Amino acid sequence: MPRTLISIDNACKTYDTPEGGKVNALKDINLNINYNEFVTLLGPSGCGKTTLLKTISGFESLDSGDIKIEGKSIINTPSYKRPVNTVFQNYALFPHMSVKKNITYGLDINKSLDKAEKDKKFNYVLNLINLEGFENRMPHQLSGGQQQRVALARAIINEPKILLLDEPLSALDKKLRSNMQIELKNIQNQSGISFIFVTHDQEEALSMSDRIIVMENGSVSQEGKPEEIYYQPKNKFTADFIGETNLINGLVEEENGLIKFKNENFEFHLTKDFQQYINKKVTFSIRPEQFFTNDVPKESNPYISNFNVEVIQRLFFGPNIKIVCKIKNQIFHCLLKISDQETIKLFEKNKKISIYFDVTKIKLFE
Amino acid sequence: MNKTKNLLFLLTPFTLYITVFFLGPILILLTYSFLEPGLYGGVVWNFYHHNYGRILGWADGIIEEFNPVYFKIFLNSFKLALITVIITLVICYPTALWISRLKPKLKVFFLFLVTLPFFSSLVVRLFAWMILLKPSGLINEFLLNIRLIDEPLQMLFTETAVLIGLVYILVPFMFLPLYASIEKIDNSLIQASNDLGGNRLITFFKITLPLSFPGILGGSILVFIPSLGNFIVPDLLGGAKVMMIGNIIEQSFLTSRNWPFGACLAIILMIVVVTLLYFYVKILSKYEKII
Numbered sequence: 001m002p003r004t005l006i007s008i009d010n011a012c013k014t015y016d017t018p019e020g021g022k023v024n025a026l027k028d029i030n031l032n033i034n035y036n037e038f039v040t041l042l043g044p045s046g047c048g049k050t051t052l053l054k055t056i057s058g059f060e061s062l063d064s065g066d067i068k069i070e071g072k073s074i075i076n077t078p079s080y081k082r083p084v085n086t087v088f089q090n091y092a093l094f095p096h097m098s099v100k101k102n103i104t105y106g107l108d109i110n111k112s113l114d115k116a117e118k119d120k121k122f123n124y125v126l127n128l129i130n131l132e133g134f135e136n137r138m139p140h141q142l143s144g145g146q147q148q149r150v151a152l153a154r155a156i157i158n159e160p161k162i163l164l165l166d167e168p169l170s171a172l173d174k175k176l177r178s179n180m181q182i183e184l185k186n187i188q189n190q191s192g193i194s195f196i197f198v199t200h201d202q203e204e205a206l207s208m209s210d211r212i213i214v215m216e217n218g219s220v221s222q223e224g225k226p227e228e229i230y231y232q233p234k235n236k237f238t239a240d241f242i243g244e245t246n247l248i249n250g251l252v253e254e255e256n257g258l259i260k261f262k263n264e265n266f267e268f269h270l271t272k273d274f275q276q277y278i279n280k281k282v283t284f285s286i287r288p289e290q291f292f293t294n295d296v297p298k299e300s301n302p303y304i305s306n307f308n309v310e311v312i313q314r315l316f317f318g319p320n321i322k323i324v325c326k327i328k329n330q331i332f333h334c335l336l337k338i339s340d341q342e343t344i345k346l347f348e349k350n351k352k353i354s355i356y357f358d359v360t361k362i363k364l365f366e
Numbered sequence: 367m368n369k370t371k372n373l374l375f376l377l378t379p380f381t382l383y384i385t386v387f388f389l390g391p392i393l394i395l396l397t398y399s400f401l402e403p404g405l406y407g408g409v410v411w412n413f414y415h416h417n418y419g420r421i422l423g424w425a426d427g428i429i430e431e432f433n434p435v436y437f438k439i440f441l442n443s444f445k446l447a448l449i450t451v452i453i454t455l456v457i458c459y460p461t462a463l464w465i466s467r468l469k470p471k472l473k474v475f476f477l478f479l480v481t482l483p484f485f486s487s488l489v490v491r492l493f494a495w496m497i498l499l500k501p502s503g504l505i506n507e508f509l510l511n512i513r514l515i516d517e518p519l520q521m522l523f524t525e526t527a528v529l530i531g532l533v534y535i536l537v538p539f540m541f542l543p544l545y546a547s548i549e550k551i552d553n554s555l556i557q558a559s560n561d562l563g564g565n566r567l568i569t570f571f572k573i574t575l576p577l578s579f580p581g582i583l584g585g586s587i588l589v590f591i592p593s594l595g596n597f598i599v600p601d602l603l604g605g606a607k608v609m610m611i612g613n614i615i616e617q618s619f620l621t622s623r624n625w626p627f628g629a630c631l632a633i634i635l636m637i638v639v640v641t642l643l644y645f646y647v648k649i650l651s652k653y654e655k656i657i
Binding site for chain 1: 559572
């Protein structure tokens with residue numbers, strides 16, 4: 001049983017808009033975060049993820065509800081006394097201080113350490129972020145990635161219980177970002193600090209997190225392991241926001257004891273597992289990579305269904321190919337694995353092909 | 367090539383303006399400061415360095431005599447200007463800090479209030495101060511009425527009155543650069559300091575104050591230089607009691623009609639000012655790189 005480090009209970013927060021209205025930034029949020037856990041708050045901008053982070057760091061207050069760290073409420077503790085540290089989106093390095101001064105800022109204020117201990121810690125984190133020899137540089141003399149790492153070091157040197165990261169990688173280019181993702185994960189493992197990571201980048205969230213909390217309009221839409229979130233989305237929002245998916249509206253009907261999904265463009269049979277949706281309007285979700293083109297004999301898996309579609313566009317990515325195709329007015333995106341040049345020819349524009357999928361793997365949402 | 371042409375074209379009006387209205391008078395001033403004063407005003411075209419000697423200590427003793435009083439007035443002007451800088455800084459810093467944290471609409475309103483005095487004549491405002499400060503003025507009347515004092519205080523024609531006047535007219539010059547640099551400080555830096563354990567006091571001294579240094583420096587220069595050369599304020603509020611270097615220059619030109627001596631004082635004042643500006647720019651450029 002994992003031990004709870006921080007618990008957020010019934011957290012609510014509203015903002016006044018400039019037009020005089022009110023926005024519910026947080027609607028009754030309940031969350032627990034465990035020791036040594038890498039949790040990601042994922043959602044589009046305006047979903048409340050940054051607000052939630054700021055209420056933990058103390059830059060925003062809650063209208064109601066409570067935040068406890070190790071069982072103790074912190075909502076009346078000023079931010080400078082909370083056992084949390086933040087890595088800011090724009091890094092917020094102090095421009096008038098050297099790398100060393102920046103990193104040891106928290107220790108210098110704390111004054112509980114003597115110089116030798118301070119130096120030891122400083123050298124440890126400097127080694128961790130791989131910036132030896134840069135200690136006397138000023139922030140403006142560093143590249144974006146280096147600044148990012150200094151910001152990280154400045155936070156973790158204080159050994160907070162929780163590290164809050166507010167979209168810390170969003171300003172980096174793609175390659176640097178994927179390097180930093182690995183580094184962040186390593187640092188989290190080594191330091192044993194719980195990370196709460198805010199991002200709108202779903203790939204980043206999937207690759208790094210122990211647990212993802214998907215947020216929508218100030219509420220938690222779904223939480224779970226990355227693979228759960230990806231393959232078992234509980235609602236349309238999560239299915240749509242995480243990864244790419246085909247969302248298709250239609251109706252579930254029963255006909256001669258068989259369950260069918262039906263809309264004006266096509267229909268196919270569903271298994272008994274979908275009984276609960278009979279006579280309901282639903283959206284079904286299938287991921288592009290869940291389609292395949294070949295050769296699975298229908299007898300070997302009775303749940304395989306197929307669509308006869310027309311190719312309208314194809315995009316070659318190397319190991320796979322993306323095909324945009326349609327049945328009547330319904331457009332699908334499929335991501336297919338390919339391994340030789342000949343296969344590509346099968347998917348030329350305007351060709352009619354069959355695409356297959358496993359009915360048991362699709363998701364329906366009301 | 368085209369670029370240089372363009373540049374030349376764009377800079378011509380300003381270059382002409384500077385040459386005619388700034389460099390010209392300064393050259394005339396510089397020339398006059400090295401000429402012999404005429405007996406009845408005007409100048410005699412002889413090279414003559416004793417104008418400087420009269421101030422700095424090597425006068426010939428025939429036409430001009432060394433008098434340490436000018437040196438003292440220089441020092442006193444420095445002192446008054448410095449005190450003005452300190453008082454305006456103390457008044458403006460908290461105000462600028464406070465206004466910088468207001469909502470945008472309120473910010474504009476308060477900035478307007480700060481610049482409000484610019485909309486009326488300086489001399490009129492100083493006369494108002496004379497009325498306030500004089501023995502039968504409002505302040506004295508009030509203090510007499512509430513029986514805090516038995517006889518009117520001598521406030522007008524004192525150094526204090528001059529300081530009040532200088533501070534009063536120069537406050538906006540301290541405020542604006544200060545405000546500009548405080549307002550520029552990224553709020554996430556303040557949050558970062560809080561986040562790392564810095565309370566308000568620590569954050570102020572370690573982050574806000576150092577980062578607003580260019581504003582402090584700029585405001586100080588903008589207040590110090592006009593106070594140093596000011597003559598209207600000491601004239602009206604200091605009377606015959608308080609002399610600043612500006613008054614001496616004014617008197618040399620207008621009363622004693624010793625133009626070379628006045629020019630010489632003005633040149634010395636200018637050298638001081640330019641030296642200050644030189645260091646100001648040097649320090650500032652160091653900061654510009656960082657912030």
